[in-house]
Amino acid sequence: MKLIILFIISAFALAAQTRSVALAWVDTQNPATGTSYNVYKAPGVCPASGTPTWGTAPLNATPLTTKTYTDTPIAIGTSACYAVTALFAGVESAKSIPVSVQVGPFQPTGLSAVVQ
Numbered sequence: 659m660k661l662i663i664l665f666i667i668s669a670f671a672l673a674a675q676t677r678s679v680a681l682a683w684v685d686t687q688n689p690a691t692g693t694s695y696n697v698y699k700a701p702g703v704c705p706a707s708g709t710p711t712w713g714t715a716p717l718n719a720t721p722l723t724t725k726t727y728t729d730t731p732i733a734i735g736t737s738a739c740y741a742v743t744a745l746f747a748g749v750e751s752a753k754s755i756p757v758s759v760q761v762g763p764f765q766p767t768g769l770s771a772v773v774q
């Protein structure tokens with residue numbers, strides 16, 4: 659019984675150490691029909707100048723047909739740099755202007771005090 663309880667606590671603690679990052683973008687330049695998208699990720703904060711070190715393949719396994727993507731799991735205390743490309747008629751665009759995300763740790767909320 660103690661082993662099961664320890665396992666549940668351990669599994670809960672592990673799950674609590676990650677988050678997800680929801681990405682969304684607007685595309686008013688490409689045709690509404692037939693355009694798909696790829697999402698790229700680089701470790702750390704996007705550099706103020708220069709090019710991030712992008713992975714060689716997009717995060718998504720197949721081109722996306724929606725303008726949203728959720729990257730999960732992301733470890734708390736890390737940062738990442740994301741960009742998106744558009745695909746139309748077999749041609750991939752240049753990467754969008756990148757955006758950085760810092761994943762916590764987050765401040766606690768709901769603090770209360772009781773005078774005794």
